[in-house]
Amino acid sequence: MLQKIKHYFKELLFFTLFITIFANGLSLYKAQELNKSDLALTPTKLINSTLFTPDTNKPLMVHIWATWCPICKVEADNINRVAQYYEVVSIAVDSGTDYDIHTYMQAHDLGYKVINDNSNHISDRLNIHIFPTTLIYDKNQKLVFSEVGYTSSFGLFIRMLWVSF
Numbered sequence: 001m002l003q004k005i006k007h008y009f010k011e012l013l014f015f016t017l018f019i020t021i022f023a024n025g026l027s028l029y030k031a032q033e034l035n036k037s038d039l040a041l042t043p044t045k046l047i048n049s050t051l052f053t054p055d056t057n058k059p060l061m062v063h064i065w066a067t068w069c070p071i072c073k074v075e076a077d078n079i080n081r082v083a084q085y086y087e088v089v090s091i092a093v094d095s096g097t098d099y100d101i102h103t104y105m106q107a108h109d110l111g112y113k114v115i116n117d118n119s120n121h122i123s124d125r126l127n128i129h130i131f132p133t134t135l136i137y138d139k140n141q142k143l144v145f146s147e148v149g150y151t152s153s154f155g156l157f158i159r160m161l162w163v164s165f
Contacts, residue, residue: 047098047105047114052089054141059163061088061156062135063112064123067095067104069131071150076110078153079134083112086160091115093123093131138163 043053054060063079065072082088090112092101098116105114117123126135136145136159145159 044115046089047092047101047116049098052113052115054089055087056141057139058087059139059144059160060137060141061086061160062137063088063090063132064093064117064126064128064134065090065132066093067101072132073108075132075150076108078151078156079112080110081153082156082160085157086164089113089115091117091122093117093120093128136160136163 043051046052061079061082065076065079079088079090092114095101095104095116095118097118101114101116105111115122123129126133130148132149132151134145134147134151134156135143136147138144144163147155
């Protein structure tokens with residue numbers, strides 16, 4: 001019995017390691033297609049009708065997602081946690097009206113800032129077609145990190161801490 005448990009544990013460990021390496025490799029490959037230019041986000045209306053202007057003295061995480069994206073739903077709590085400590089703005093793509101997105105945010109108890117990119121103007125300019133995608137800029141609005149796909153809270157915190165210095 002103990003041998004079977006060890007065997008299944010090894011298989012599970014190998015499978016997890018394989019999936020992790022595969023997912024990170026895919027993320028790295030897809031991140032090469034992104035527009036790597038500096039942040040050019042002008043003051044933009046959020047779904048709550050307030051104006052978002054990036055603080056030029058702080059790093060900024062820009063999270064591009066969609067309400068229909070299953071990985072985005074899993075990652076949403078991670079973004080929410082980071083937004084409690086760092087400057088975060090998210091861009092919802094093809095996700096309906098401001099009201100639709102606001103309703104989604106309330107239903108999932110999410111409180112980060114959201115820009116509605118229903119016309120795909122921002123995501124197209126950044127060459128983003130896979131969701132979620134996370135871009136992390138330093139205080140000079142230079143792109144330091146880009147992630148395509150799921151990223152853990154720990155990974156996001158480490159990256160934000162890195163660009164804070």
